[in-house]
Amino acid sequence: MNTLPQALQQLIAAFGRLPGIGRKTATRLAFHILNESAQDSEELAKAILRVKNDIKLCSRCLNFSEQDICPICSDSRRNQRLICVVEDSQTILLIEKTNEFKGLYHVLGGVISPLDGIGPEELHIKELLNRLEGVEEVILALSPSTEGEATSIYLSRLIKPQGIKITRLARGIPLGSSLEFVDELTLSKALQSRSEM
Amino acid sequence: MNTLPQALQQLIAAFGRLPGIGRKTATRLAFHILNESAQDSEELAKAILRVKNDIKLCSRCLNFSEQDICPICSDSRRNQRLICVVEDSQTILLIEKTNEFKGLYHVLGGVISPLDGIGPEELHIKELLNRLEGVEEVILALSPSTEGEATSIYLSRLIKPQGIKITRLARGIPLGSSLEFVDELTLSKALQSRSEM
Numbered sequence: 556m557n558t559l560p561q562a563l564q565q566l567i568a569a570f571g572r573l574p575g576i577g578r579k580t581a582t583r584l585a586f587h588i589l590n591e592s593a594q595d596s597e598e599l600a601k602a603i604l605r606v607k608n609d610i611k612l613c614s615r616c617l618n619f620s621e622q623d624i625c626p627i628c629s630d631s632r633r634n635q636r637l638i639c640v641v642e643d644s645q646t647i648l649l650i651e652k653t654n655e656f657k658g659l660y661h662v663l664g665g666v667i668s669p670l671d672g673i674g675p676e677e678l679h680i681k682e683l684l685n686r687l688e689g690v691e692e693v694i695l696a697l698s699p700s701t702e703g704e705a706t707s708i709y710l711s712r713l714i715k716p717q718g719i720k721i722t723r724l725a726r727g728i729p730l731g732s733s734l735e736f737v738d739e740l741t742l743s744k745a746l747q748s749r750s751e752m
Numbered sequence: 753m754n755t756l757p758q759a760l761q762q763l764i765a766a767f768g769r770l771p772g773i774g775r776k777t778a779t780r781l782a783f784h785i786l787n788e789s790a791q792d793s794e795e796l797a798k799a800i801l802r803v804k805n806d807i808k809l810c811s812r813c814l815n816f817s818e819q820d821i822c823p824i825c826s827d828s829r830r831n832q833r834l835i836c837v838v839e840d841s842q843t844i845l846l847i848e849k850t851n852e853f854k855g856l857y858h859v860l861g862g863v864i865s866p867l868d869g870i871g872p873e874e875l876h877i878k879e880l881l882n883r884l885e886g887v888e889e890v891i892l893a894l895s896p897s898t899e900g901e902a903t904s905i906y907l908s909r910l911i912k913p914q915g916i917k918i919t920r921l922a923r924g925i926p927l928g929s930s931l932e933f934v935d936e937l938t939l940s941k942a943l944q945s946r947s948e949m
Contacts, residue, residue, distance in 0.1 A: 560807050580772065583772065583842075585803065586840075588803055603763060606760055607786075609757070621759060647755070
């Protein structure tokens with residue numbers, strides 16, 4: 556391995572630090588960079604730097620945004636009385652793709668997880684409470700993990716006393732899957748919440 | 753998707769141009785860059801640019817190198833009378849890992865492939881012929897594809913008349929695999945080249 560140029564070794568190491576990129580893929584990517592045009596790789600390098608410089612958090616929903624108020628928050632056609640609480644910006648992407656939701660979002664920045672040292676103070680909960688005036692419903696779209704559940708319960712206890720409706724995503728069997736791959740806990744939830752046809 | 757900041761969209765597009773990186777992975781990588789420290793992403797961006805600036809081709813073997821003559825070519829302990837011909841620099845990495853080869857390399861830059869418009873002139877064949885003085889054996893380590901085979905035959909016809917021994921990698925069943933996954937052509941080659949135990 557000592558025969559590799561040092562600059563190439565450094566690039567392989569840098570690629571290898573990205574999530575889901577192992578040493579083999581990192582090597583393949585680095586060689587691709589070596590072989591491609593200087594213009595393409597300059598574009599990639601610049602895009603990386605630009606993302607860090609240009610993008611900050613929306614001052615309302617804390618989603619990533621190039622403006623002080625993100626396009627979703629400043630879109631007056633969206634229902635301002637409906638807030639969907641998510642863990643991170645990627646969840647917003649997923650929900651937007653469904654075209655099912657026309658309210659606003661609020662990014663918590665994670666879920667309460669004492670083992671990882673994440674308490675309510677580490678999350679954007681205060682910011683959420685500060686924007687509840689006039690809001691009719693808060694949808695909790697957090698992960699169905701123990702931490703996600705605990706966070707949902709915590710938020711619900713804080714918000715419900717203000718007379719705001721709290722809902723959360725339905726639990727049940729995922730579409731397109733076969734029943735044999737569904738775990739027992741999901742199946743029992745799906746039975747409990749069965750709906751009439 | 754229009755809700756994504758433009759800088760983020762550009763980074764996703766740039767990552768998506770890398771080989772083996774689809775839109776989903778590109779999005780995950782871009783969000784990782786957004787979330788990681790500015791230092792880490794600066795390092796990645798700089799490593800990409802440095803690789804393009806600092807690395808050129810070794811003037812002897814045409815492997816990627818930071819020096820005019822690469823560390824392998826300038827290593828006097830290696831057998832200067834033995835040249836292994838490879839398609840690209842990545843093959844050198846693979847062979848070096850075996851610790852089996854102590855000669856020099858020559859990077860062709862591909863194989864002859866008329867359909868892709870790659871003729872002998874597009875490859876570093878002239879450079880190979882120019883460094884054959886004193887060489888005793890040339891090992892052809894090209895892909896076992898039709899194009900690789902054709903290139904091996906072409907090179908062998910050029911070099912053999914100079915009284916130099918030409919060899920190529922052994923063909924046979926890969927180690928660690930089960931016979932049921934071996935294709936018929938490989939199996940018939942393995943039968944033809946069977947060795948006494």
